[in-house]
Structure formats: structure tokens, C-alpha cells
Amino acid sequence: MLTMAFARAALPKSGALALLVAEEEALSGIAKTLDEASAGGVTRALEAAAFKGQKAKTCLLFSPAAGFTRVVFIGLGKRAEVTASVAEEAGGAIASALSQEATAAVSAEGLRSEDAAHLAFGAALRAYRFDRYRTKEKAEDKPKLAGLTILVDDAPKAKAAYAPLQAVAEGVFLSRDLVSEPPNVLNPTEMAERCKALTKLGVKVEILGPKELDKLGFGALMGVAQGSAQEPRVVIMQWNGAGKGKPRKPLAFVGKGVTFDTGGISIKPAGGMEDMKWDMAGAGAVIGLMAALAGRKAKADVVGLVGLVENMPSGTAQRPGDVVTTYSGQTVEVLNTDAEGRLVLADLLWYAQEKFDPAFMIDLATLTGAIIVALGQEHAGLFSNDDELAQKLSAAGLATGEKAWRMPLGDAYDKAIKSDIADMKNIGGRQGGAVVAAQFIQRFVNNKPWVHLDIAGVAWSSKDTAITPKGATAYGVRLLDRLVRDHYEG
Amino acid sequence: MPQPSLFLLAAAELTAEVPLVLPVAPGGVPPEYAVAAKAAGFTAVPGQVLTLWGVGRTATILVGLDPADPEAAGAQAASSLPRAPRLAIDGRGLPRAMATAIAVGAALRSWRFPTNRFAEDPEAMVIGRIDLVVEDARKEGKHWRRALAVLEGVGFARDLVAEPSNTLTPALFVKRLRPLTDLGLKLDVIPAEDFAAKGLRLIAAVGGGSVNPPCLVVMRWKGKLDLPPLAFVGKGITFDTGGISIKPADRMWDMRGDMAGAAACVGAMVTLARRESPTPAIAVLALAENMIGATSYRPGDILRSHAGRTIEIIDTDAEGRLVLSDALSYAVATYTPRAIVDFATLTHAVSVALGHERAGLYDNDETLAAHLGAAGEVVGERLWRMPIGASHREALNSEVADLRQCNTGRLIPDASQAAALMREFVGDTPWAHIDIGGTEQRDEGDARYSAGPTGFGVRLLDQLVAARYEDPEHP
Missing domain, CATH: 3.40.220.10 (Leucine Aminopeptidase, subunit E, domain 1)
Known part of the structure; x- marks a missing residue:
């Protein structure tokens, strides 16, 4: 995590510097002082580069004035249109452009303190790197950026605004770390162990193993787990931040955590199977979210549940045709062992609503390929039985850039999972695959207000984006943190 | 019968x-x-x-x-x-x-x-x-007269879709439309030999591999209101082999129905004419047969659209978006319509997304989308609004042309990308694209439809017009 300092705006004497320029505005403040120190060299350079402060444009100058190493100009677009997201993206661009500097100063003059904090947040998010397993990287190839000093009009205010965002960034990084870990390292037991770290933040962490799960009757989850040498785990994390007073129903977040998904007996094709290490990204998001909420001491009661299993083909694996009895008592004919995520969620959701009587349940899962064909990698699929909750989530998605697109539910889709011998089967046809999966899950929410986020298209990015380096995105942490912040605190 | x-x-x-x-x-x-x-x-x-x-x-x-x-x-x-x-x-x-x-x-x-x-x-x-x-x-009453008009339109559309491709070439399709002039519908046919002069190069390319030449048909209903027309645009691939990017043999016979979008537009025109709607409307039908031949277009070709922009061809089986792009561009340039709605059996992706229950709705106009969605709920031809996101448009950037036709590979949001391509050709005209790739046919009879074509779109358009475009005070 980048170290952030906030200081009053003044031109530093040396080092690396980032300067923000709004579209069609003349250089002012620190930028103007620097221009004068360079005898107009900065103005000439920006003109030569046709840089006018356009949004998402950057211009990097090497040593434009004595003492300075790199100076990067970041376009903000029109000043009136600067939002927290624009500030975050500018921060991301700074972290990217100055990655070879150890430290740098960033002028956020003219930005609202809140936006300055979001600029720092964006820089921190973009500077993340998962490099635990690189042992021979040359020093000159490693990013060096370790800290930024944000130069602002009101440093104490910006610093205060950044504190909760830093906690959210910690949650994002925890989630990205988990999703990035290889599946031989991050098996269900290890993943559950890592949840224990949340106790330091005041989260109550309870871990259930196979004995407890068997006893409880998590037949669907245990069926998925039975083919692997790795034991399953269910982790229940509780954060009680609402404080004393009238007791309120907690918010429940539920994550699919298949630490590796071979498909089981219905084995997947070999090509691209390595991606299945991130089939636990839903659980990763829930764990990251709990860290974020506890880290910033959110004033809400929240419970996070994750179901951690490995889906393997073996002599003990469940077969297509098996019938399992879920925790709810409903039976499922397992026709495809690769439609395992919904089985894990089925037990977790019924348990969550029964045990915690939550105000709502939101589940996250890398559930279907169909959702990627439907929406691509820009939006998660949002399925809900509650229009108001769906609307709140969509709005939080637009505000954070973790976008979600509402998808339909309905009886006509539900027919696809009628089974000849059990209460339901775990697959329909390929048509409407993500919707049918959501219908399956809906049978386990017991009419509680509920949202299912199918994040198969958004959990992993194949290229760098403004505030997310290539790889695990931690989709859901910022989205759900925002949802809680906007509607369920205080 | x-x-x-x-x-x-x-x-x-x-x-x-x-x-x-x-x-x-x-x-x-x-x-x-x-x-x-x-x-x-x-x-x-x-x-x-x-x-x-x-x-x-x-x-x-x-x-x-x-x-x-x-x-x-x-x-x-x-x-x-x-x-x-x-x-x-x-x-x-x-x-x-x-x-x-x-x-x-x-x-x-x-x-x-x-x-x-x-x-x-x-x-x-x-x-x-x-x-x-x-x-x-x-x-009789107005409900009854409208019901008869609707049934005639839906029946006409279903019969067209059911017709085998050897007896429904583009020319034979046009022949089926001729008697409709008795209802007061005007019929203009732009034959393939005029395509070069009109700049309809995308339709020309798609139909170029077949001995049955393509054509562009414009059906016009004058109505009574003195307003620019509503435009319906239909994909009318009378048979789709996929062209050089040939389809697998299994279920290729379904491709006789790849003109269901055009059929829906025709059916809607029949209904509007039969019930003497006051609203001026046109239907633009892009009719072509996508065949493999020595004159077929190829993956890698660069074609210039009617609008002038160039498109890099990636997959000759993504031909629907090409003929529609030309038809949309032609309709906008020639008729300046108030709004434009196109229908197409465009992608497999839309049925992966929404199944047979709902058609995909893609648009550049929230109001039109809301009106269409509401009309669909009334008549049971249900839609679901789907996104055209920045990423979908970005995926159409080409190294060698203005636009890349499509992308290939696994798990591609092809329906949204196709809509993003077509959106480039409608300018500021309120536009909606309805992908009926999952709703135009039924393998088996169900509670609502018999096995075969559904005529999806006819009732939707009729209801849209009746609910939103016929009030002379607020046309």
C-alpha cells in the first residue's frame, strides 16, 4: 500500500511531481510556478504534445526544471465535471506514470478535499501488485513507488477523508491477494485461516469444518467437496458496528468460494482451466468487504458467509445423476457437476436467512459463462426479487464504476430446472443459462430481499484499467461498501 | 390455411x-x-x-x-x-x-x-x-377489427418464416409482397443492379455469393397524420449458410428462418394497413441469401458501408449486422424517420443471455425503449433491455478500417457488440434494435405458441404504434 501524506500546496524543490490540469484552463498555482522556473519550457512542451487537460490524457516531462526528475501532467477534463471517479482515475494515472519513482508529490490544488482523498485512493488501488512469487525480477523492472505526498488546500480535511478509503483499499487488496493466489496454496483450509486475520479488526470469525457441516446438513456443499482431498470450510464473519440501541437486522453477504474448479466429473476442457483458480472471487469479495467495513468501523451490523470448497474429479467425487439433500430440505438432482457454485450457495443462503434473519442477502459468485456472453466484462449480472434493493445497487455501481446490469427472473425460466425425480435439477439448457442459475438460487432465499451478482465477467481483468491493474479486480468490495455507506449506516 | x-x-x-x-x-x-x-x-x-x-x-x-x-x-x-x-x-x-x-x-x-x-x-x-x-x-367493435388485423399480420409473418428457402428466395419474397398493395401499401424494390449507384455495398457483398440476387424493399403506409414516418427495418436473410465462415451442418435447416425480422416488419405493415392506422410507417427489408460461392465476400475484406464508413470483415456469418447497417443508414438518409426499430434474428448470444422468454432490446433512446418494453408486456412479446457499453464499442476498433465487424472466440458479448456496430449508422434518430435470435421460433408447442415460427414483433409494433404514435394531439 502506498504511504499517503497530505500537505499544504507549495512547489517542492526537487523530486517527482504530478500536476492536474483541467481542460482549457491556463496553468496556475504550482504548475505556473514550475513553468516560470523552466522559463516557459513547460508551456512549450505541453503545446508540443497537444496536451490541453483532456480527461484521461497524460503528458510526462523529464526534468523540465532544475532538481526535478519526472513531472507528469494529468488531464482532468472539464472542472465542473470532476467527480470522485474522475479523481480516482487521475490518481491511477499518476501511480502508473510515476511507478519508477520512489516517492512523488501530487498537486491536488483546486480539488475538493473529498476528491483529493479519492485521488489518493485511486493511486493506491492502481499501484497494487501481486508479486509474492517473482523471485528473479530485476530491480529496474520492479515498480518502486512507495509513497505520495498530496498537496492540497486543506490537508487535515483531506487526510480525514482518506482514512476510511484507506481501509477500503486494504479490503480490496486482501480480496485481490486471495483471488491471485494459486490454487495449490489457497485451498479451503488456507483461505479460512486467512479470514482469521479479520479478528484483529474486531470481526468475529467462526469456521465450520466437514464434521459441523455434515451435522448441520449442508448436503449440497458437501457433495461438491467430496471429490477433493481438501476439506471444505464455511466461514462466518460478523461485524457489529451499529452500536447499542434498538437491535436491527444484519446485512448478509454470501460468497461462492470454489478455490479451484475442475468441473468435477463433468470436467472442463483443458484450455483456460487455469482461470478457475479465481472461482472463489465471490468469497474473496465478501472477505475483502468485511475487512473494509470493519477497517473503517462502519456503523452497521453485517454478516459475511463464504463457502469454501475444491471441485475435483476422483473416485469419491459426486456423479452426474446424484441427488443431494440441501440444508433447506429441498432435493437437487445434480446433472452437471460443473454447475457447483449454485449448490454451495444454496446451503449458505438458506442457512444465512434462517440463522441471522437478515434485512437482505446479497450473494456474489463467478457463476456462469452465459453472463459473459450476455453482458461482457463491463457489467456484472444483477438478479433480484426486490426492485428497491436492485436500484440502490445499480446506483452504487455507477458511483464506484463497479457496474451491474439488471437481468430478468420469472416463472418461465424456473421451469427449466424441473427434475423428474427431485425437487429440482442443477442445470437447464444453455439458453438463458445465467437466468436459470439465478432461478435455482432464488429457491433458497425463502423470499428474503435478495440480490445475486453473477461476477464471472468482471472478477478478473485481462488488461490494466485506470485504477485496477491486470488480474484480480476485487469487484464487489467497493460496490458493496458504497451500498452500506449510502443506505445502511446511522 | x-x-x-x-x-x-x-x-x-x-x-x-x-x-x-x-x-x-x-x-x-x-x-x-x-x-x-x-x-x-x-x-x-x-x-x-x-x-x-x-x-x-x-x-x-x-x-x-x-x-x-x-x-x-x-x-x-x-x-x-x-x-x-x-x-x-x-x-x-x-x-x-x-x-x-x-x-x-x-x-x-x-x-x-x-x-x-x-x-x-x-x-x-x-x-x-x-x-x-x-x-x-x-x-363488430374496434377490439374485434383490431384482432382480425393483428391475426392477419401475425399469420402472414409466420407463413413467411416457415417457407423453405428454395421457395422463398429474395425475389420470391418480393413476389409474396405484391398482393399487399391491395391493402394500400406501396412497394418499392431496389434491385441488386442498382446497389452500386445507391451505395448499398454491404448488402451487395452479403448477397454476392448467391445466384439469387439480393434486393432492398421499402414498404410504405401513408396513414393520415402529416408527419415523418416511423421506420421498421428487418433482417431478411432468406437462407444463411454462414458464407465462407460456414456454419456446422447440424441444425443449419433452421436458417430458413433467418428472415424472421423482415417477416415481422411485413406482418406489422399488414396489420397497420388492415386496421387503417393513421400513422405513416415504412418497412425497409434487407433481403439476401448468404451463400458460399466464387463471388462470396471473405473474412479480411474491407467494405465501404452506405454511410461511407469502412468495415473490416471478420466472420461472414455475422452478415445480419452488415445488411442492417446499410438498411438503417439508407432509411435514415432517405426518409428521416421519427424513430426506427429494427428486428433481426441476429445472434446466438442473445438466446444464451435471455433464452426463449424475452427478446433483447438495445437502443440509443430511453423513451423509445420504455415504450417498446411496455408494449411488449401488453401483448406478451416481452423484451429485456440490454446494455451497449463503452467496452462493446471499443471492441469494434479496427487496425485497418473504421470499424471491426465483430469478434470471434469464446464468451464474447456478441449481441451487445452487434448493437454497438449498428448504432453507428443511425445518427441521432431514436433507435431500438430487437434481437429475436431466441424468440422467433419454438421447437415444440407451448402454452402460447404452436411449434414453429412465433411471428414475434408484429404485435409488439402494432401495440407500440397504437399506444404511442396515433394520438393526433400528441403524435
């Missing part, structure tokens, strides 16, 4: 040879059938059917009626008795609109593939006539 004709009938004219459908609201079983209903466990749950043979007439069919969905009752009754040449529905005591809807449901469910058999199978007799028994059979 693939679809039965509908008549109003006075009770006095009802004969005992004709099976009679008796719609029954929940809990409303008539006393004379109470014993039979109890014995059979018939409680008039919506969709439930009880057939009583030879009680006073050849057959009496009790059907559970959901007042919120009367068409379903008609459809259920009709599908339970597929071998009657005639069927009557007792609409007495019901509001005329509801009674009419029951009859419409029965007629739509009774559509059958036009047969081309050497010898007709007498067992396969289909319902040729449906009578709606009402108190005053001489009074």
Missing part, C-alpha cells in the same frame, strides 16, 4: 356438431357441469382443461380462465383439441375485449406449418375456423 379464420356467431346459429369452449373463471364452474368437474378434479385453475365428450354436443371444453391473461385460456383450449375442423368459443357474459382475446389466443395457438405433402393425412386435420359466440354478433 395455416391459421384458422375468426368469425362472430350468434348463439342461435351454434350447432351441436361444433365443439364449444367454455371459459371458466376460478370458482365459477356452471352448475350443469358441477358433477363432472368434481369427478375430474377440475377447479378452473388458469390453464386447466376438461373435455366432456358427447354431453349435449360433440364436445364441451371447460378451460380455466385467468382474467389477466385471457389469451392463455384460448390457447390451452385450442391445443387440447387439435383435430377439429371447427371450434366455437362461448364469449357470452364476458366483456367483448376479453372474449376477443380468448379467441385470438386460440387462433394463434392453432397455427400450423403450411403443409407440402403429396397426400394430406386426414388425422392431421387442423382447426380451420373459430367462432366466437356473442350476444350481438352483428356488432
